[in-house]
Amino acid sequence: MMKQVYQKRAQAHQKKMMRYLKYVFNDHFMLVCLFLLGGLSYSYSEAVKNVSTDFFWGKWLIATVFLLSLFLGKMATLAEEADKVFLLPKEREMPRYLQQAFKHSIGLPLLICFFVSGASMPLLIAVSGWTYAMFPFYFVLLLLLKISNLMVQTREVFQEIQLARQKSFGIWLIGSMISIFSSVFWVPWLGVLVALFLVVYQYQLLNQTFREATIDWEKMIKLEQARLRKIYQFIHLFTDVPGISTNVKRRKWLDFLVQPIKKNHANTYFYLYSRSFLRGTEYSGLFLRLVMIAAVIVLFLPEFWVALGIMCLFLYLIGFQLLPLYTQFDYMVMTRLYPVTLQQKKVAVEKLVGYLLSMAGIVFIVVSTIALKSMAYFGIISATFVIEIFLFVKIYLPYRLRKLA
Amino acid sequence: MSLAIDQLTGGYGHIPVLKEISFDVNQGEIVGLIGLNGAGKSTTIKNIIGLLTPQKGTIKIDGETIKSNPESYRKKIGYIPETPFLYEELTLKEHIEITAMAYDIPIEIAMSRAETLLKTFRLENKLAWFPANFSKGMKQKVMVLCAFLVQPSLYIIDEPFLGLDPLAIHALLELMDEMRKQGAAILMSTHILATAEKFCDRFVVLHEGRIRAVGDLETLRSEFQLPGSSLDEIYLALTKEEGAAE
Structure with missing residues (x-):
């Protein structure tokens, strides 16, 4: 039996x-x-x-x-x-x-x-x-x-x-x-x-x-x-798993990152997303892991063009994995009742993903400069990143969100 | 008139749960929504707050529908759900903050409003706690607190007394009374009839998706031909009526 x-x-x-x-x-x-x-x-x-x-x-x-x-x-x-x-x-x-x-x-x-x-x-x-x-x-x-x-x-x-x-x-x-x-x-x-x-x-x-x-x-x-x-x-790295309850940690030492956010109506979603990103392990863990993997790979790659390609690929991957942030609070009845426009939700995701990709970009620039032992590529790497992040956040992301919503 | 429901038909699939219900909740009154399990109370509430779209009929708050202006419509509602919904990632204080931000209330005003509410519900030293550390009753208190923080023109309160301790129930009823005096409209669904009888101005009795009776206790008594009876007895009569009909 x-x-x-x-x-x-x-x-x-x-x-x-x-x-x-x-x-x-x-x-x-x-x-x-x-x-x-x-x-x-x-x-x-x-x-x-x-x-x-x-x-x-x-x-x-x-x-x-x-x-x-x-x-x-x-x-x-x-x-x-x-x-x-x-x-x-x-x-x-x-x-x-x-x-x-x-x-x-x-x-x-x-x-x-x-x-x-x-x-x-x-x-x-x-x-x-x-x-x-x-x-x-x-x-x-x-x-x-x-x-x-x-x-x-x-x-x-x-x-x-x-x-x-x-x-x-x-x-x-x-x-x-x-x-x-x-x-x-x-x-x-x-x-x-x-x-x-x-x-x-x-x-x-x-x-x-x-x-x-x-x-x-x-x-x-x-x-x-x-x-x-x-x-x-x-599995959650690749697809949505319903009912996955995440571990939450206080992380008081990260409060300084949220402190500058003005607590007004326009920032409702941005505040919510930022807090939950920093507190949860789901997206922040994913972000850290991918940044670290890329950094280690680049550290052992003295070849400029290959390193640049890999860094761009990882920026894309990181951004891509962060997209489901948008639907993160769809389970919450109270959030769905907020008198806040959907536009604000989109803008908040754009902003957060933009910030995170920029942070990843800065880490990549530092690591690649160390690995290549030269400042000569600093300009071209930075310019590539700025263009990629801009395209991702302003064009690709809104396009994907339309599909998600 | 704050909430006006006119000929509402709605539900989940092709078969509507609610059939052409109409009732109003006026400023300065508490209306009790009562009915057996499955009578359509929750469906009615979901239609009002906008989680369901009416298949037919209209729902207006202060003359506005959710279609005409979703943000201002939503801002008028303070909703306390039957089961608490909280963000696992946010502390109690941050729940207050996010509610204030979402409903466009300046943070200082929200915090000062919260202060008295926190004291009433004995949560004032738990501001840094996460929902994971709260008992069910405490979570429910947070929901109550967030709704009253907004001071909306319409309160939708779904089965509010479950899980709350007697002190909190008393506090909640007092708060409701205070808001009523300030001119808010309150719709409350409940099975605790003794309490409803004492505090509600009028009742909407739902039965199998239709409105069986609307009015104050006197009206209900004459409707069910039970002079001098309590709400409890009227409710029981309703149950028997259902048995006889089958």
């Missing part, structure tokens, strides 16, 4: 994700990914060529990557807010539900383990002198450790004292380190053995929990919501 409940939810969830992924893997994101992947694998293969067994940090690097990869992939309980009322009578049957959730949650980590162990092999072979025949050991090793990690995560949703929880996680972490280090630095099968022992041990604990402990509904729901929020936040 509970098994079916989970399966049904998993199906619905997958269907929803598929629908969103269509938007994520749109044309320009695919292009960026392809370039990134191509560039990375090329530079990786070049780097491996120059590595020999005397490269001391190689094994450390692999061990660290292995360990970090274990933190990817969360237990998908798919718990819902209403469960604490409606599934409460089924509490004794929840282990069946969680077992199903466990099986479901292992899919993605399986791929990750395969990919991580596979991608590490060239470097591992280069620094150790082993052969590709060792690959299955590492793959199985990572998979076993991840399975025991998911078991630890499953126990998280039960009411247990904090201490027991920390102990359980501590044992897993230390066990994983021993397992990874012994197989990377010593012999592969030894790590697999340790990992196997860890799985058996966690399995015992999990079964005991299933028999004896009661579910912490609030926590299970909170963990699931946190997990979904991360996924939705990522």
Whole structure:
């Protein structure tokens, strides 16, 4: 019975994700990914060529990557807010539900383990002198450790004292380190053995929990919501996700940016948008991330024309991702009732996007001047930016907003 | 005459929820909008505030429709919704600011008006709080506060007493009375009939999208042939009538 409940939810969830992924893997994101992947694998293969067994940090690097990869992939309980009322009578049957959730949650980590162990092999072979025949050991090793990690995560949703929880996680972490280090630095099968022992041990604990402990509904729901929020936040970079509640922070130190805004009728929307941009994590986080990515890329690009192209592309991308700001408050009944013209709303978005792009532009100018080690291009970069921002804000943005509204 | 609804037909799809309803709310009176669940109270309110467009008929506030001048029409309305809507990103103080800005009230005047309201609702030391830290009742108080801050000519109050503590209910009723004396028109939908009976000047009884009765308590008593009865009893009679009709 509970098994079916989970399966049904998993199906619905997958269907929803598929629908969103269509938007994520749109044309320009695919292009960026392809370039990134191509560039990375090329530079990786070049780097491996120059590595020999005397490269001391190689094994450390692999061990660290292995360990970090274990933190990817969360237990998908798919718990819902209403469960604490409606599934409460089924509490004794929840282990069946969680077992199903466990099986479901292992899919993605399986791929990750395969990919991580596979991608590490060239470097591992280069620094150790082993052969590709060792690959299955590492793959199985990572998979076993991840399975025991998911078991630890499953126990998280039960009411247990904090201490027991920390102990359980501590044992897993230390066990994983021993397992990874012994197989990377010593012999592969030894790590697999340790990992196997860890799985058996966690399995015992999990079964005991299933028999004896009661579910912490609030926590299970909170963990699931946190997990979904991360996924939705990522998807939100590409398309609208309904019902994504954002984290709000006070950020008092940013108040000086809003202070100059005159609090009069004409600034209603501009004030609202600016405040919410600075307080929320959604758009400000996106803005910061994109500016930082572009800055890092440009910092390592001594080629003027390429750098200029990339900076212009990023200015466009940043502006493009900020467009949904316009519809941000459409859910708010009170905002829709304001005696304020729609024109004012448009002007406010134009103004805010204009300011933000100018700020990004200034950062880009500083970074590129440092990277190119010359002031000679200062004029042409600034002029290009001014033209691009003007065109974006005055022509492209109003055009897009007409489509959005 | 502040609010005038004439032959309003409206709803969500092809089948109208409201069928040719007409009533007025005059300056200086509180009109209670009462009816069973699904009678059309919320739909009526949504049509008045402009979230729904009437399929037929007109709604005028001080002679203006929302089409003729949307900004000045909207400025006349202070709306307190049934469930509170607040900006997660704004503090209480900023809610006051944004309301003042939107309704074109100078910020100093708004703050001085807010001061007394804040004290009345015991929120004066919570100006820096975010909605996330408010209880449902507190959120509702903020909605009340923002509506009264504007001092509009027409108040639309949807089921105001749910979630408010007795002190706040009392304060709200006093505020409504004060605004009535100052000449505002107030339309309030509610199920708390004892309170409605005490405070409303007239009632509009909605039933299945039509107006079943309009008038003060005396008129209703004669309409339902229940002399000397309370609003509660009249309401119950309405329910029975519905049962008999089926």
